[in-house]
Amino acid sequence: MRPRLLLVAYSFPPDALVGALRWQKLAKHASDYGWDLDVITLSSSQFTRIDERGLEDLPDDIRRIEVAQRDGFIDRAHRWALWIRRLAAQKRTAEHRLASAQVSRPRNGFQAAARDSYLALLEYIRYRRWAHDAFHAAQPLIDSSVHRAIITTGPPHMAHEAGRLLSERSGIPLVADFRDPWSQVERLDDVGVVWYRLAKMYERRVMARAKMIVANTDLAAQRIRRAYPEHGERIVTVMNGYDDEAPVPEVARGPKFRVAFAGSIYADRSPRTTFQAAARVVRELGLTPSDFSIEFMGPVWRMEGLPLEDLARESGIADYVQVHPPRDRNAAHEFLASAAMLLNLPQENHSTAIPAKIFEYMRFPAWILALTDTDTAIGALLRNTGADLVAPDDIDAISHVLRERVLQFRAGVTPQPIAQDSRFSRRHQALVLFRAIEAITGPATVPDCGSRYLAQPAP
Numbered sequence: 001m002r003p004r005l006l007l008v009a010y011s012f013p014p015d016a017l018v019g020a021l022r023w024q025k026l027a028k029h030a031s032d033y034g035w036d037l038d039v040i041t042l043s044s045s046q047f048t049r050i051d052e053r054g055l056e057d058l059p060d061d062i063r064r065i066e067v068a069q070r071d072g073f074i075d076r077a078h079r080w081a082l083w084i085r086r087l088a089a090q091k092r093t094a095e096h097r098l099a100s101a102q103v104s105r106p107r108n109g110f111q112a113a114a115r116d117s118y119l120a121l122l123e124y125i126r127y128r129r130w131a132h133d134a135f136h137a138a139q140p141l142i143d144s145s146v147h148r149a150i151i152t153t154g155p156p157h158m159a160h161e162a163g164r165l166l167s168e169r170s171g172i173p174l175v176a177d178f179r180d181p182w183s184q185v186e187r188l189d190d191v192g193v194v195w196y197r198l199a200k201m202y203e204r205r206v207m208a209r210a211k212m213i214v215a216n217t218d219l220a221a222q223r224i225r226r227a228y229p230e231h232g233e234r235i236v237t238v239m240n241g242y243d244d245e246a247p248v249p250e251v252a253r254g255p256k257f258r259v260a261f262a263g264s265i266y267a268d269r270s271p272r273t274t275f276q277a278a279a280r281v282v283r284e285l286g287l288t289p290s291d292f293s294i295e296f297m298g299p300v301w302r303m304e305g306l307p308l309e310d311l312a313r314e315s316g317i318a319d320y321v322q323v324h325p326p327r328d329r330n331a332a333h334e335f336l337a338s339a340a341m342l343l344n345l346p347q348e349n350h351s352t353a354i355p356a357k358i359f360e361y362m363r364f365p366a367w368i369l370a371l372t373d374t375d376t377a378i379g380a381l382l383r384n385t386g387a388d389l390v391a392p393d394d395i396d397a398i399s400h401v402l403r404e405r406v407l408q409f410r411a412g413v414t415p416q417p418i419a420q421d422s423r424f425s426r427r428h429q430a431l432v433l434f435r436a437i438e439a440i441t442g443p444a445t446v447p448d449c450g451s452r453y454l455a456q457p458a459p
Contacts, residue, residue: 004036008152008159012041013054029430031059034444040134043068067134116192127158134162148441153177160206173211184223211440217377220352238433241426242359251337257409260339262332265300269345275315277398289319297324344370346392351376362418385418
């Protein structure tokens with residue numbers, strides 16, 4: 001039998017959420033390195049969106065153990081309270097709502113703190129329940145003579161708590177993979193004091209137990225080291241990386257300069273400055289909608305409380321902005337392949353994170369415009385790669401980049417994909433990860449198909 005790794009991952013195929021993608025891809029590399037995987041994950045009947053092709057991407061020797069998310073009394077009470085509140089709201093007449101609005105006052109600080117505390121407790125109780133169920137589900141399976149390491153990945157970060165309990169019970173080394181920071185949030189106001197204190201309490205336990213701590217950017221790793229200097233030698237950076245197993249779709253671009261964005265737009269990722277800069281370039285170069293467009297694919301219909309089209313209309317480029325509904329990954333790749341420029345919007349509250357789309361963008365022969373400060377994880381990644389890094393609020397600089405790239409496009413210039421640099425590939429990142437795991441577990445038995453990876457020099 002080949003040695004096995006036990007992975008605790010709340011999100012895993014066929015979950016269609018982006019949180020499942022990291023270990024969906026790393027699972028194949030694990031197999032190439034001689035590791036088989038057992039995965040403890042959420043019941044597939046409870047995933048918000050299903051992508052069955054994610055299962056097809058997994059090695060044949062993988063074993064999945066599904067653990068349902070159970071409801072407790074507090075969950076049922078919460079749903080009943082919401083139902084009663086909605087029912088009461090529906091019974092109000094328009095006059096009553098108007099009268100209430102006239103006498104209502106903004107929620108005070110105490111009310112806001114109480115609500116944040118309640119929601120934090122609700123979240124931790126819910127995910128802690130799943131973590132304990134996952135721990136019990138793994139008991140009949142885990143075997144220290146077969147399993148060399150327990151790997152946990154979050155968010156949700158209570159998956160790490162399940163791994164900690166399993167590691168303490170079995171003595172098997174724990175590897176904690178942080179896809180996003182836990183207590184190292186950048187703004188305490190976004191999560192509240194109670195959430196932060198619970199995060200810090202559980203995180204300390206995991207850090208004390210883990211033989212290896214994985215961050216997905218160098219900047220995130222630096223922050224963890226500052227918070228836990230005593231564990232600094234255990235921390236390793238393993239980025240997501242681009243996947244090179246499938247060719248980039250060949251799509252005719254045509255004469256239009258298309259700026260494309262694929263994915264969700266969150267509260268801190270506004271395209272407003274991009275629209276304002278684009279409006280300036282449209283006027284200066286006399287561009288029509290058949291010459292230039294900014295297109296979005298994904299759940300991005302509203303931003304700053306307004307439909308995206310209204311935001312574009314405010315900047316005077318409503319005819320130049322298009323919004324496409326979410327599609328599967330193949331359709332999204334065809335969408336990106338047809339663009340001359342790929343856009344990454346600012347993420348003010350996530351300077352240590354690198355969106356997965358950045359690595360996907362690297363595979364395409366297109367210019368990359370990243371609205372970010374140079375001291376962020378994105379800035380560090382893309383520095384000296386040929387990507388255009390522009391401060392999010394610098395409309396003049398954004399306009400300059402758009403203008404120059406449109407003129408180059410008209411002159412027939414085609415940029416080279418950044419993915420020519422293999423350091424950014426998931427294959428290379430897997431090499432970093434599994435070499436680090438072997439340092440604490442000993443080498444796996446590697447089949448012939450994996451020898452081409454281990455023949456590479458250590459990073």
